[in-house]
Amino acid sequence: MKRRSFLALGGAATVGLPQLIAAEDASRKTLRVGIIGHTGRGNYGHGLDTVWLRIKGADVVGVADPDEAGRQRAVQRLKAKRGFQDHRQLLKETEPEFVSICPRYADQHAGLMADCARAGVKGIYVEKPFCRTPAEADHVREVCRKHGTRVAVAHRNRYNPAVKHIAAHVAEGGIGKLLEIRGRGKGDRRGGAEDLWVLGSHVMDMIRFFAGHPVTCSAEMLKGGKPVTADDIYEGAEGLGPLAGDELHARFRMSSGVMATFDSIANDDTSNFGFGLQLIGSRGIIAIRADRDPLAHLIEGNPFMPPKNPREWKPITTMGIGRKEDRPQFIKEIHEHVVAVRDLVVAVDENREPVCGLEEGAGTVEMICAVFESHRQGGRAVAFPLKERGHPLARMREGGKK
Numbered sequence: 385m386k387r388r389s390f391l392a393l394g395g396a397a398t399v400g401l402p403q404l405i406a407a408e409d410a411s412r413k414t415l416r417v418g419i420i421g422h423t424g425r426g427n428y429g430h431g432l433d434t435v436w437l438r439i440k441g442a443d444v445v446g447v448a449d450p451d452e453a454g455r456q457r458a459v460q461r462l463k464a465k466r467g468f469q470d471h472r473q474l475l476k477e478t479e480p481e482f483v484s485i486c487p488r489y490a491d492q493h494a495g496l497m498a499d500c501a502r503a504g505v506k507g508i509y510v511e512k513p514f515c516r517t518p519a520e521a522d523h524v525r526e527v528c529r530k531h532g533t534r535v536a537v538a539h540r541n542r543y544n545p546a547v548k549h550i551a552a553h554v555a556e557g558g559i560g561k562l563l564e565i566r567g568r569g570k571g572d573r574r575g576g577a578e579d580l581w582v583l584g585s586h587v588m589d590m591i592r593f594f595a596g597h598p599v600t601c602s603a604e605m606l607k608g609g610k611p612v613t614a615d616d617i618y619e620g621a622e623g624l625g626p627l628a629g630d631e632l633h634a635r636f637r638m639s640s641g642v643m644a645t646f647d648s649i650a651n652d653d654t655s656n657f658g659f660g661l662q663l664i665g666s667r668g669i670i671a672i673r674a675d676r677d678p679l680a681h682l683i684e685g686n687p688f689m690p691p692k693n694p695r696e697w698k699p700i701t702t703m704g705i706g707r708k709e710d711r712p713q714f715i716k717e718i719h720e721h722v723v724a725v726r727d728l729v730v731a732v733d734e735n736r737e738p739v740c741g742l743e744e745g746a747g748t749v750e751m752i753c754a755v756f757e758s759h760r761q762g763g764r765a766v767a768f769p770l771k772e773r774g775h776p777l778a779r780m781r782e783g784g785k786k
Contacts, residue, residue, distance in 0.1 A: 415439065415729065418480030418505075419447045419462060420471045420496055423454025426487025426622065429511035432538060433462055433486050435721040439729065442482075448474040471496060475503035482729070485510040490581070491623030494520035501533040507732040508535045509725055512585045514745030516625045518753055519773040521746035528742060536728040536738035537745035539589040541672075543723045544715075545702040546679040547593065550663070550670055553682070553705060554594075559665030560686075565591055565644040568658035575650025576629040577605065577777075578620055580752055584646060586674045587661055588748040589740065591646075594663065596639035597747065601754035602765040603634035612759060617781040626777035634755045637765075646755070670700070677715050682706075756780075 417436050421428040428434075436442040444464040448471035449455035459467040468474040475483075483505050485496045494515040500508050501524075508528075514537050515521055528535055541547065554562055567587040569579035592598070605612040605628060612629040620627035630650035638644055644661075652658065663670040669687050672680040680700040685691055701709040709715060717723050724740065731738040750768060756776035758766045772779065 413441060415442045416479065416481045417442050417444050418474050418478060418483040419444060419458065419464065420474070420483060420485050420487070421447065421449045421454065421458055422487040422489065422492065423449055423451035423458075426489035426492065426511070427454070428458065428486040429484075429488050429538070431720055432484045432509060432511055433458065435509075435725050436482075436484065437462065438717075438720070438722050439725055445478040445480055446474045472499060472503075475500065475505070479503075480505060482507045482509070482732075484508075487511065489623035490514075490516050491625065494524050497524045497533075497535060498527040501527045501531040504531065505533055507728045508533060509538065509721070509728055510535060510745070511538050512745070512748075513581050513624070513752070514585070514749050516623075516749070517773065517775050518746070518750050518770055521749050522773065525742060525746060534728065534731050534738060535742040535745065536724055536731070537589075537740050537742075537748075538721060538724065539586055539740045539744065539748075540718055540721065540724060541586060541590060541674055541679065542593060542740040542744070543718050543727065544679050546700050547590075549700055549704050550672070550680055551594065554663060554665070554670070558668065558705075559663065559670060559682075559684075560667030562642055562663060562665050564664050565595055565638075565642055565661055566664060567591055567644065567646040567661040568654075569646070569648040570656045570659045571649055571652030571654050572656060573650060575648050575652060576607075576632050577627040577756070578624065579648040579650075580632060580634075580646070580755060581620075581624050581627075582622070583659055583674070584648065584752060585748045587646060587659075588751040589744055590661055590672065590674070591636070591638070591644045592744065592747050592751070595642045595644055598644075598751055598754065598768050599637045599639055600765040600767050601634060601636050601751065601758050602763055603632060603755040603758040604763050605629040605755070605759045606631040614781050614783070617777050625775050626781055628777060632755060632759075634758070636751065636754075671697075675719070677719075678709060 419433045444462045446466045447458045447464045448468040455467045483500045490513045569583040607616045607629045617626050617628040634646045636644045660672045660674040668684045678699040678701045681697040698706040728738050760776045760780045
C-alpha cells in the first residue's frame with residue numbers, strides 16, 4: 385500500500401482529535417437533549433443516555449421509553465424534565481436539538497433516526513449496529529441529508545488518538561509493506577453471524593478507517609462445519625433480523641489494494657482477546673484490541689521469520705508508540721462516549737461530519753450484509769455497492785438463490 389494513500393485514509397478521519405481533549409472546558413450554550421430508550425428491548429445501550437450528564441451545557445428535556453417503570457427510572461437517573469411513552473411525542477413537545485438513540489436492538493434504529501431528522505433534530509448519537517440492511521441505511525441517508533441532520537455512530541475506537549499514531553507509523557513504513565489486515569470477533573457463544581453484527585461492526589469500521597472502501601467480498605458461513613442452508617436460518621436476538629451458523633469467514637478487497645479478512649468461530653477459546661484486528665506488514669505487526677487499553681501494540685520484525693530474541697509488544701497509546709498513557713481520564717471519556725458526543729456537538733456547530741458519521745455507519749452495514757450475500761451466492765465475490773439492498777439471508781430463507 386502506498387504511503388500517500390494510507391495517510392489520506394487514516395489522517396483525514398482523525399483531524400481535530402487532539403482538540404477534543406480540551407473540549408470539556410469550552411464555554412457552550414444550553415443544549416436541549418432528548419433520550420430514547422426501550423426497557424426490555426435494548427434498554428439504553430452502553431451508556432448512551434448517561435453520557436449527556438457529562439456534557440457541558442446539556443439539558444435533558446425528556447426521555448421516551450414505552451416501559452413505564454423503565455421510563456421513571458430513566459427520568460430520575462438523567463434528571464430529565466419529562467417522560468414520554470412515545471418518542472414522537474417527545475420530539476414534538478420538547479423539540480430537542482440532540483437525541484441519543486440508545487436501544488441495542490437494531491430493528492429500531494432506522495425508523496428512530498428518520499423520525500428525529502424529520503422533527504428537526506440537529507444531531508443524533510446512535511448505538512451500533514447502525515441499522516440492519518443497506519436499504520435501511522439508504523433511507524436514513526436520504527432523510528438526514530434532506531433535513532440537515534448529523535449522525536454519529538457509537539464506534540468508540542475511531543475517537544482514540546492512537547489510531548492516528550498507527551496510521552502515521554504504517555504510512556511511514558514502520559511495519560514495512562502492509563500485506564494484509566486480519567479481523568476477528570469475540571468468538572464467544574455468539575460466534576458467526578451474531579458476532580459479525582454485534583462486535584464485527586467495530587472491526588468493519590476500523591478496517592474501513594485503515595484501508596478505505598471495500599471493492600469486493602467473498603465469504604462462507606458454516607453450521608457444525610457444513611455450509612449454512614436456508615433451513616439453518618432463524619430470527620436473531622436483539623432485533624438483528626435473520627441469522628445463521630456458528631462460524632464464518634470473509635475476505636474483502638479494499639480500495640487501497642489491501643486484502644482484509646474477518647473470521648468468527650463460536651467458542652474459539654481465545655477468551656475474547658481476538659476481538660479486533662491486526663495490520664500485518666513485512667517488518668512488523670500492529671495488533672489492535674477493540675475497546676481495550678492500550679488500544680494497540682506493535683510487534684517489530686518480519687512476522688514470518690523466527691526471531692533470535694523474544695519480540696517485545698510495544699504499547700500504542702494516545703501519546704504514541706512505546707509511550708506510557710498519561711491521560712487516563714481521557715481514555716475513560718473515550719470508553720464512556722464523552723469524546724464522541726463532544727465531537728457530534730462540535731460537528732453540528734461547524735456544519736461538518738462527525739468523526740464516525742452517517743457514511744461510516746452505513747459502510748459497516750454494507751460490509752456485514754456483503755458477507756451474507758456472498759454466501760447466498762455460493763461464496764462468489766460480490767461487488768460494492770451491493771445490488772441486493774435488502775437482507776440476503778431473508779431472501780435466502782424465502783427460497784432465493786444460494
